[in-house]
Amino acid sequence: MSFEIKEKDLLGRIGKLKTKTATVETPLLFPVINPSSQPIPSKRLKETFGCQAIITNSYIIKKRFNQIPIEQGGLHKFLGYDGAIMTDSGAYQILVYGEVEVTQKEIVTYQEGIGSDIATILDIPTGWKVTKEDAQITVAETLKRAKAFFDLKTRDDTLWVGPIQGGRHLDLVAQSAIEMSKLPFQIHALGSPTEVMENYRYDVLADMILTAKNGIPHERPLHLFGAGHPSMFALAVSLGCDLFDSAAYALYARDGRYMTENGTWRLDQMDYFPCSCPQCCSQTPQELKQKPAKEQEIFLAEHNLHVCIAELRRIKQAIRDGRLWEHTEMRLHAHPALLSALKRVRNYEDLLEKYSPTAKPSGFFYFNAAGLARPEIVHYRKHLTQRYTPPTNAKILFLVPQTRNKPFHKAPEMKKIRQLMRIIGPDLAAQIHVCVYAVPFGIVPLELDEIYPLSQHEAAMPPDLETINYVAEQTAEFIKRNNNTYQGTILLNDKKIWNNIIKDAVQDACKTKDLSFDSIETNPEKPKETLTQLTNTLHKQLNTK
């Protein structure tokens, strides 16, 4: 097995990928090397930037240098780089120019000849605005070539990439993923996302990645071709991409563009460097603008690469901390088109929940309804729906609002509830089932509230309307599901935060299931009155007075 998963969170993972030259850690960025024009020498990429791997285009190298790399003893010597080297095949040139002057046999043989650690078959990219019929042709032709490839290859020490095509036609992506997975590739790649990204259709990209991911074996790494901007690394990793290549760090630099993990500036528009990398600490934009163009380009390429590499370290630390969602949600606020991608994730929440760990080293942060797709929330909802039963004696469901402090049962407000239970006495108290309605889980039976992560989270208050609606819906569903247990519901209503939305939903649910219902307003100014009201209502519902 060439790929070993060490840590995981969401669909992201930290892994070890073993190539014939070096074992590299994923998520991994392959800086693109152009042997004819390279702002950062490949040696420096490894020694100063710690790049464990690079990528170059075997088609272009073959056209320009033909047998020279082989005569020099292979690609590693030719490029002066002793880390892992991946090669692309010219498929991107097919996308851009329509065709290439090489056969698959030639380019497979060439990649083996120059000694690529990771190599790519000559697939046919689908592209962006392509009809379903044309997309179908690219998927079929890529699959045909993939099958034919296994008769062409002669070395066993190269990791081969099987690209998945289909573009924005998700049924074709699914089909491509399933068929390509049947072949013994060590790595898969999602083909032709470049135009999708150029059009800021990160929502479509999310659909494509998740559809591909759903079709391929979890234990094979996924490469996202052409995704070289650090603002989208977190999204791509969260959705299960392990490998990236970036020509952007160098191309942007040549064009005077300064990358950050949140977007791009043009150098000529900058007064301040919003970065602490060694380059940005060494001079100001005013000083850099005075320098020769070549010096500016090298500065920007080095800065751009620093940003990319630091962002991948941040992502790895987030995976290790179990906080990849938080990190990604924050990053997606760099652009509305990125945030739109997060909204698509709810359609794949089962996939995320399946692979994400359910216990984590730390609590989580909830901001708004975009977070409802979180594995922790989906997991709890499934648990509550499929496996939870209320305590046996429970007759009255007593719903109380969430408290500022957690766990709920230790919060100061709960003293009042315990006082109420003492007033009515242990026999009646045993018939009362206290549940908290709370962001973001909906309803939390008090006896569960120390189970991770029901108390281990922080939520932004006041909640957004969609989140309140979710809490209301979950609470109402809970009542409907357990209508044989309870004979009635009493709601302690916190109108200020919840705006009667919980109340209305609970009332409707009780009406539907013919349960008695009472609602009492919270009133921190008059705790005694509230207590008396609650006592009376409990007695009324239990018919004990």
Add this chain to the structure above:
Amino acid sequence: MSFEIKEKDLLGRIGKLKTKTATVETPLLFPVINPSSQPIPSKRLKETFGCQAIITNSYIIKKRFNQIPIEQGGLHKFLGYDGAIMTDSGAYQILVYGEVEVTQKEIVTYQEGIGSDIATILDIPTGWKVTKEDAQITVAETLKRAKAFFDLKTRDDTLWVGPIQGGRHLDLVAQSAIEMSKLPFQIHALGSPTEVMENYRYDVLADMILTAKNGIPHERPLHLFGAGHPSMFALAVSLGCDLFDSAAYALYARDGRYMTENGTWRLDQMDYFPCSCPQCCSQTPQELKQKPAKEQEIFLAEHNLHVCIAELRRIKQAIRDGRLWEHTEMRLHAHPALLSALKRVRNYEDLLEKYSPTAKPSGFFYFNAAGLARPEIVHYRKHLTQRYTPPTNAKILFLVPQTRNKPFHKAPEMKKIRQLMRIIGPDLAAQIHVCVYAVPFGIVPLELDEIYPLSQHEAAMPPDLETINYVAEQTAEFIKRNNNTYQGTILLNDKKIWNNIIKDAVQDACKTKDLSFDSIETNPEKPKETLTQLTNTLHKQLNTK
């Protein structure tokens, strides 16, 4: 005038503050210097980190060194630092220890004697969990001391800070701000926010800052005492704070804590440095953990300071770009308690709108309803409500959904609308007023859609429910306001995105004002049918068929 505002956005600004030693640029961080234990020498602060100013505590220096700084020729020589030096007065020690062994006269004279560039009166901090009565006393005593101070001071080349107290009692903060503003301080400060921040009550902090800000002259800089964590700089600057001091960079370092602009890690929990600063590029956490404690402390102090300084550069670039809201909204996703602060801002939207520029160098990004407090949106709503009148011939309000491309009138979908106008002919077309319902502005008359920023923004789609409700409300209000102009409304309804919420609101508004109403569903599959339906409905409402 010692403070000159160069650029502004929201309540933040880039300014020049002239002190007797140096002119410094704001927003500015004063690293706290502890002469007895300083992980980064003050000389290095200036030369390597570019710190233009530092702060130290005159009370502690007086206690420990008494006349030595004066004998050595002043504080600048004593500390070996030739930038601007601010001194605190011991007020923080009053908050922590209840009292100090110095009178206001002594500490005012001492600060003048050692030659502070910026100095602080001995105010009485309010603190956090303080009753209104006790808070009132601190406000009154601070004001009394502030008034008395002007008879004590002897030098005219020192900038003096007049702190505003009141704590979480906003009416007291308002009163303190107004009264302190009447005195000729060059700088104000918001007192005692430390405990508010320690309790993660950034929502309360936002209330306090904005209340203070509302009371003091716009042209005086505001210092936020004790706000040294980079995750909150953006929030504080957006709300109008210009000056910060940080002991945290050093205190956190001593405690093994690693700051980022998004939160704090403990070094012992880190596998990766999520940063590109020179320190973090030079070694891994594994390597650092092997080093002696003192070396770790210096590493962390330098890293922490790099992060703080880079964040302030980022904020300045954001102000210059007119993108401080975007930057702040992104940063507030570091913690739910920070995001809660943003939700408070809607209560002060007029204040933000008053001081924020209305024309900007770039468009803006809208993510969800938290953005409805943006000055651009408030400004447009006021304009539409107070100064807009529909075209004179308008009889039918024709509401069409927003298009993906902007400006709306150039979008492909609008071709259909122009075709419709040709079908009904120029006379009838002149009676149709086309308006777009759109996130986040609500309703945009088509003839305005090139005015900034009605087309210069990107919104995350699909919109959140609160935003849809806002669009519905704005559209309904527009109809009710202009009910004398229109005799009817036709809605092209995009149910997929808007879920009939716009339709219901528009229908209600029309009913209330006795206007005719028709709704036609968008149907991209059957454009011809839609066109026929629209033509017929227009004729029907205009009684021309």
